[in-house]
Amino acid sequence: MVGIRSYGAYLPLYRLERSEIVKAWRSPFPVPGEKAVANYDEDSLTMAFAAAWDCIKDIDCKEIDGLFFASTTSPYKEKQASTIIAGAMTLRRDILTADFGGSLRAGTIAMRAAIDAVKAGSAKNVLVTAADLRLAGANGMNEMFFGDGAGAVLISNDAVAADFVGGHTISEDFMDMWRSDRDTFVRSYEERFVREKGYTRIVPEGVTAAMNEYDLKPQDIARFACFTDDPRHVNAAARILKFDPAQVQDPMFMTTGLTGTPMPLMLLVAALEETKEGDRILVCGYGDGCDALIFKVNGQIENVRDRGGIKNHLASKRMMANYQQYVLWRRLMYMEPQSRPDRPTISLSALWRDREWGLALYGSKCKKCGTPQYPLQRVCLVCQAVDQYEPYSFADKKGKLTSFSHDNLAITEVPPITVSVVDFEGGGRLTCNMTDREPDETVSGMDVEMTFRWMHYVGGVHSYWWKCRPVRF
């Protein structure tokens, strides 16, 4: 029986009060709540990685034979982001990787493709991860509504915790919310047209067809985890479908914002965290049509609870200082440049050669004296044994901050960089930057963990590596 074997999610640490946006623009439309804002060193790829990492927390990554990345905001137009994520997780090479895009429905399209791949025997364990970092023009409604985040599910026919019952897809060319290849900001068409002829026509049609196909009534669905482009629209669709408000999975508008492509997966994860054996979850993706996918939770779900998921990420948050910080992080204004030299170009041959210790944060552990060291050392740091090492991952290790400095001089868009020396549990030390931290709260000896981040962009290449951060939960 194909279905969901595991789940994971990610929300950025920082939140912006919508009242700060209202204040910045003296907006006549006060919108309540807060939105999740990715740090300047995060993008769709890093957030999707974080959700996928959460998803396979206690699963051997070598079992994964598919990695599907879904986003409308991939860092590359012509290069797979999925292979970068796969590389950072040290997945095997003989696997299916695919980037799904082109629609806010890409997350559920990717889920459907993963289910079909497993059903057809093309793969056994397909990790689907979706994220978006959508930009909206300043002083508009989308700026208020959008939030950043990621969701992931592992589709398998082994140790399944939520069985795939079936689904229904409608495909229709419909432009309500879109971006062309020349646009930076998402465009939206007239609101009433979008609601009446788009969302509240197509979603009920797709969901009704799915439920009829499997002989289900509204009361048979425990949670309706449905994408929405506006907090009011999902409630309108639920009313048409005769779902009770209690059945509608909270779209988290007040706490996160509308996350786009990952939204159906994130709401699915939130539902999986709360449902129990026997509950049915109806997941709905929308954009150029809709996908309605029905899952039934089974007893195995109790073995999948230990995840960051939505709950832990929601609860762990810091408020941003003000709207300007959001403008800076999203690079919406031309900032006064630092009087610092340009970065050197990145050697792609060196990047490829060193991909394991670079991208995947693998070091080595000397077989002779047992010392873990980063990066990988052919000659042991301590006993000088040559070529006697085994690979050793630092990505999943926690550590203590031995020393740090807040560097106002280093080349960065958002000074200061917090240069950090981390001593890991089990041994090994490395120097890196610290992120998701308030400089005033940094102290020697504090507990830190590693996080995969966007570093910088030089010569058309997005460079990724790891930073440490205060342990989040």
Next chain:
Amino acid sequence: MESIKDRVAIVGMGCTKFGERWDASADDMIIEAALEAYEDASIEQKDIQAAWVGTMFSGDTGRVLSEPLKLNYIPVTRVENMCATGSDTLRNASYAVAAGIYDIVLALGFDKLKDTGWMGLGDVPFPGTSRGLIGSQGASGPSAFALLATAYFAKYGLSPQEGKRMIGMISVKSHRNGAKHPKAHLRREVTIEQVLNAPIIAWPLGLFD
């Protein structure tokens, strides 16, 4: 290993005034220092049998020394070892004399940092990331030293305030020495309060640290 004690003598020294020296090129400063050293040693340039020139940012190969001075047909080695460039230049020159290969050699160090127009020097890669340029992560030079200060405070149980005061006193002493020396770059004394209140460059190091 043998010692080179009492086998080598510094017979002459020359030094430019330190500072921004906007009007002086690297060549101008090399000539200024070399001529002063020759006079101090009572030798002529043609007496020099080999030379070592230390510079990190202002050129490569020995020609950076031989071209302005017109050192004819003698071996000139360019030395670079980051902040140890100067002492390493002197060391290599000394060992050549101690080995008995040469009688008189020139060791000269120079750098023309202010011609870059940047604030401060370029970033330095983190240990281990300079190979392969994974991300080319780095931080400023001051931050690398700042890490020592933070670790020191933590190891010996100093509060940030106690620690900054302690290292600030070193700066007070250095500025007092500079004020007495006609060739120093910075010639004003500073108080400990000025040092403690100076803008932070790489915490806990401030502008005067």
